[in-house]
Amino acid sequence: MATRVPGRVAVIRGLTRRFGERAVLDGLDLDIAPGEFIALLGRSGSGKSTLLRALAGLDGGAEGELEVTGSVAVAFQEPRLVPWKRVLANVALGLAAPDAAQRARRALAEVGLTERAGAWPLTLSGGESQRASLARALVREPGLLLLDEPFSALDALTRITVHQLVLRLWEAHRPAVLLVTHDVDEALILADRVLVLQDGKIAHEELIGAARPRHRDHPDLVSMRDRLLTALGVGSEAGTAHQTVPGGRR
Numbered sequence: 001m002a003t004r005v006p007g008r009v010a011v012i013r014g015l016t017r018r019f020g021e022r023a024v025l026d027g028l029d030l031d032i033a034p035g036e037f038i039a040l041l042g043r044s045g046s047g048k049s050t051l052l053r054a055l056a057g058l059d060g061g062a063e064g065e066l067e068v069t070g071s072v073a074v075a076f077q078e079p080r081l082v083p084w085k086r087v088l089a090n091v092a093l094g095l096a097a098p099d100a101a102q103r104a105r106r107a108l109a110e111v112g113l114t115e116r117a118g119a120w121p122l123t124l125s126g127g128e129s130q131r132a133s134l135a136r137a138l139v140r141e142p143g144l145l146l147l148d149e150p151f152s153a154l155d156a157l158t159r160i161t162v163h164q165l166v167l168r169l170w171e172a173h174r175p176a177v178l179l180v181t182h183d184v185d186e187a188l189i190l191a192d193r194v195l196v197l198q199d200g201k202i203a204h205e206e207l208i209g210a211a212r213p214r215h216r217d218h219p220d221l222v223s224m225r226d227r228l229l230t231a232l233g234v235g236s237e238a239g240t241a242h243q244t245v246p247g248g249r250r
């Protein structure tokens with residue numbers, strides 16, 4: 001039986017996902033409030049994508065309680081645009097609204113891709129493809145936006161630009177966001193709450209009150225980075241360059 005909790009877009013209780021003998025998710029509890037930006041860290045194979053797939057309704061094999069209120073949209077690491085449809089048609093794909101094309105155009109304008117509306121996906125750069133993918137997710141006005149390492153294949157400069165874009169879009173539309181990332185700094189710069197998934201459960205949580213835009217050297221973030229790296233079993237090396245979790249797909 002699922003429980004609806006007012007003021008929550010997702011309520012997860014005792015979520016367990018087994019593959020063979022192994023419980024990748026093992027009695028996981030998590031609440032997601034409307035409009036909050038959560039980053040999910042965890043070592044490779046800890047079950048981050050498994051949790052996202054369960055939340056997206058893409059995996060029927062999980063046991064436990066999982067209630068999602070409202071619509072969910074997902075953007076993946078690879079933008080997954082349909083190659084034989086132009087960019088505008090990709091963004092409008094599956095939208096039932098009579099004004100689908102108009103909404104898709106508006107979404108493309110928001111991500112700065114108006115000029116590429118008529119282009120074929122294979123002619124887009126990595127950053128443009130990712131922006132098109134974000135437009136396709138946002139055009140549905142989701143209550144919950146799931147982002148599975150969407151920035152990891154982008155070069156460092158493009159990633160910063162897309163971070164800024166995501167924050168701008170999040171501030172304008174206010175979906176709850178669950179961002180899976182291997183990048184501790186990305187989590188600290190973007191999220192309100194950073195979670196560490198370990199042994200099938202949320203093993204560590206950091207709440208970030210620092211105002212945005214944030215700089216990675218903010219004193220609160222420096223101590224949080226240390227705690228997160230310790231929770232991830234990496235050991236803290238404060239003051240070193242950009243930190244990512246071992247096993248990241250970059």
Ligand SMILES: Nc1ncnc2c1ncn2[C@@H]1O[C@H](COP(=O)(O)OP(=O)(O)OP(=O)(O)O)[C@@H](O)[C@H]1O
Binds near residue numbers: 042045047049248
């Ligand atoms: N369909 C499946 N069948 C069998 N095992 C699976 C399946 N899907 C995932 N797994 C296993 O579950 C574990 C968690 O996978 P998942 O992709 O959720 O990890 P992750 O934390 O997202 O990893 P990464 O950071 O490397 O992307 C892995 O050991 C994976 O091999």
